[in-house]
Amino acid sequence: MESSETTPPAVGHGRTGGLPAWVLGLVPLLLIAAALGAFLALDGPGLGDRVGPPVEELAVERTVLRPGEIELTVRNDGPDEVRIAQAQVNDAFVQFSGAEQPIGRLGLATVKLRQPWVEGEAYEVALMTSTGGTFAHEIPVAVASPASDTSFFGLMALLGIYVGVIPVALGMLWLPWLRRIPAAWMRGLMALTFGLLAFLAIDATLEGFELAGEGSQAFGGGALVLIGALVSFLLLTGVSEHLKARGRRARAAGASGSSLAMLVAIGIGLHNLGEGVAIGSAYSAGALALGAFLVVGFALHNTTEGLAIVAPVAHLRPGLGRLAALGAIAGAPAVLGAWIGAAAFNASVAAFLFGFGAGAIVQVIVQLAPTLRDGEGRTLHPGAVAGLIAGVGLMFATGLLVSV
Structure with missing residues (x-):
């Protein structure tokens, strides 16, 4: 009995009618270029000169x-x-x-x-x-702008360490305690981490939109925040899939927690990059009191981020080298951000960076969500809801220290 199914024609052999595939793909582009060239050569027929007063911004x-x-x-x-x-x-x-x-x-x-x-x-x-x-x-307040010399950039590096590296390292000291608590408590702490990251994502987005309003609107304005978020979400998704592929070749439980901790550290690091930009630009503009206030506030604010990093690996035995690497990934970008803000602060670039950090954190939240499920498969069970609210509340309370 003959099969009634027909085999679809083969595609993708790279040639059609004797022509290579790259030639067929190039032809439309050449025709578009020729059409645009002819339009420009004829001085844009039909457009004419714009009438009315010039539009100046x-x-x-x-x-x-x-x-x-x-x-x-x-x-x-x-x-x-x-x-x-x-x-x-x-x-x-x-x-x-x-x-x-x-x-x-x-x-x-x-x-x-x-x-x-x-x-x-x-x-x-x-x-x-x-x-x-x-x-x-x-x-608003006239203050002499500091000279951008070697000592100034050394100060920015020191402030970045105070804001990013040291607070995150102190927060990671909760790891021994996390290893001794029951599984139900761990789910609650993972929900707390979820809340911390959710607040950071919202905070970074709002900061980005505020900065976008101060910068050049010709570069996209608020759209820069969204573009940065989309780019980082896609990039971090690619990193996540790579880590998952490596995890499937290792122990399932161990690789999963280790990969998630790495993603959390990357997301927090990108957020701290934006915080460093804010501090560096404040000092560069001569707002020394504001800069010092931001350093103190961000340092206290970021201590809780260390907890978010070590929570996914509490059931493992990561070495000191790996913990140090996670802390550096999360905290060290604050130094780079301070240098960027001090050297050549640009509101549009800063808006993009804040959006980039927000998108990275959202991607981490997506990866973190399955860890909240209880024995019945519920994600938003009472313990998770309590942890989420506690995480948002904790970040809001510490965030009051950097409200300006």
Whole structure:
């Protein structure tokens, strides 16, 4: 009896009609390029020149205060070029240098205002364009910007260690205690970890949106946070699948807990990278009191992160070397973040980094969720709910120390 099924034609042999597959894929691209070239060569027929006044936007990305001088780094955030014609400080016209040429779309320019200023006073700077547009920038408290020398970056590294490495290491000292508690308590602590990470994800997202509003909107604004979150979620998912593949070749229980601890450490490390950026930018801008406040608050806030790292490996016997590596992965990015914030803080980059950290933490939460299940297979059982609420509440309470 003959089978009624037909065999589908074979595909993917790399050739069709004698042509290699890469040629067939290249043809549409070449045609698109040719069409665009013809459109540009004909000077965009049908578009014509845009009528009406120019659309001008300026975003101040960096402020540096030196004796007798206020320096602003501005970016053209609009579609039309901008020419700065005049500058004011507290409603008084001042001389300035820089930005002699028109600033093109997405272009950067450094404007130096010759203006004596008094430490601790507030100043409002207004830049006026050749078309009459005015863009204001506020300096709430005038403080001399620190010099970005070797000693300053050494200070940033020390602050990053205080904020990231030491608190996480102290939190990991809970490991001996975790090994002695019952299984039901461990599920509750895993739920506590879930709550800690959920708060961090929300916090990083909100911080990212706030920074995105301060930066250049031409680069995407708030979309940068979402893009960063998506990119990190996908990257960390790939890392997770790689660790799972390695885990299947090792002991199932041991590899599972070890892989999860690594993912938690990576997620927390990316979040601490954003915290380091906040501290470095505060010091770089001269907000020394704010920077010191952030250091103390983040240090207390991050101690609980060590618990989140060691909870998945409490039933194992990880060596000191592995524990040290997990702590470094989670805490050391704060040093890198402080350097980034101090050297070249950019609100758009910072927003992307906060989104990147948030996406990584969400991916870790997805991996962590199955560990909350009890004997009946429930994820949100009473113990898990209590742990979740406790974790969010704990992070909220310590987060009050860094509210500004």
